[in-house]
Amino acid sequence: MKTSIYYYTGTGNSLWAARRLGGELKDARLAGMRRAAPENDDAEAIGLVFPVHMWGLPRRVIDFVGHLPAGRRYFALAVNAGQVAGTLTQLKKIMKARGLVLSAGFGIVMPSNYIPWGGAASQEKQALRFANSAKKIKDMAGALGRGETGPVEKGPLWQNLLLSGLCYPLLYRKIPKMDREFWVDAKCNGCAICTAVCPSGNIIIEGKKPVWQGHCEQCLACIQWCPAQAIQYGKKTPGYARYHQPEITLADMRA
Numbered sequence: 001m002k003t004s005i006y007y008y009t010g011t012g013n014s015l016w017a018a019r020r021l022g023g024e025l026k027d028a029r030l031a032g033m034r035r036a037a038p039e040n041d042d043a044e045a046i047g048l049v050f051p052v053h054m055w056g057l058p059r060r061v062i063d064f065v066g067h068l069p070a071g072r073r074y075f076a077l078a079v080n081a082g083q084v085a086g087t088l089t090q091l092k093k094i095m096k097a098r099g100l101v102l103s104a105g106f107g108i109v110m111p112s113n114y115i116p117w118g119g120a121a122s123q124e125k126q127a128l129r130f131a132n133s134a135k136k137i138k139d140m141a142g143a144l145g146r147g148e149t150g151p152v153e154k155g156p157l158w159q160n161l162l163l164s165g166l167c168y169p170l171l172y173r174k175i176p177k178m179d180r181e182f183w184v185d186a187k188c189n190g191c192a193i194c195t196a197v198c199p200s201g202n203i204i205i206e207g208k209k210p211v212w213q214g215h216c217e218q219c220l221a222c223i224q225w226c227p228a229q230a231i232q233y234g235k236k237t238p239g240y241a242r243y244h245q246p247e248i249t250l251a252d253m254r255a
């Protein structure tokens with residue numbers, strides 16, 4: 001079945017997952033959500049692969065759903081760090097409101113990229129998550145290939161009610177301005193890689209230093225990909241190791 005997989009990623013986990021899934025499925029093509037024109041897509045099946053942000057969908061995914069065509073088989077893979085919560089239920093609901101059916105929704109647990117809460121996990125812990133996720137993606141592809149449908153995956157009830165139901169809507173509104181916490185230290189050399197990886201064009205270079213513009217998506221690509229580790233967020237990040245999926249390169253992020 002001709003399949004399109006649209007991905008959104010800050011640190012490469014979702015791109016890695018999308019590539020793996022595309023490799024398992026027959027006749028699949030990948031495209032980033034940043035440049036896609038799904039209205040012109042003639043695939044019979046469409047998959048969405050994206051990170052979970054604050055127990056729900058990133059704004060870009062919500063916007064993207066608004067452009068999806070009718071009459072396709074839809075599936076989703078919510079890439080998270082252990083708390084998918086009610087993210088896929090949210091997706092199912094907003095798709096239903098547009099007359100679209102999400103026939104399958106899976107989650108995989110990858111290393112966390114949320115650096116305000118801590119630095120990169122050890123190589124061993126990362127490797128374990130990659131191995132478990134690779135296996136799950138294989139199983140997911142098998143289920144999709146057999147045309148299986150089912151309820152979307154979700155977290156325990158308390159996470160769905162408290163984190164997705166209450167915290168997510170409060171935080172979601174604040175995300176664009178959360179870039180106020182970014183600052184740049186003396187290691188910055190003005191290379192502008194932060195501007196190149198930002199999906200929302202939210203960084204400009206002024207006086208050879210990045211300046212954030214207040215329409216952030218909190219993907220954390222800028223802080224995680226800065227080669228000089230010069231971008232900081234709040235007070236703790238100078239001491240935290242950076243993370244990006246090791247098989248994904250800067251060139252992949254710019255593609």
Ligand SMILES: Cc1cc2nc3c(=O)[nH]c(=O)nc-3n(C[C@H](O)[C@H](O)[C@H](O)COP(=O)(O)O)c2cc1C
Nearest residue numbers: 010011012013014051054055080081082083112113
């Ligand atoms: C702003 C933000 C919020 C996040 N919220 C969650 C969350 O609610 N639950 C979770 O399990 N992981 C959360 N994470 C972790 C990411 O979902 C996880 O690391 C994901 O694999 C990142 O994928 P990416 O590299 O494709 O961006 C969050 C990350 C960011 C940047």
Ligand code: SF4
Nearest residue numbers: 188189191192194226
């Ligand atoms: S990527 Fe890092 S070093 Fe390069 S301009 Fe941005 S902050 Fe400075």
Ligand code: SF4
Nearest residue numbers: 198216217219220222
């Ligand atoms: S400013 Fe940084 S965190 Fe915000 S959208 Fe751009 S790359 Fe992502």
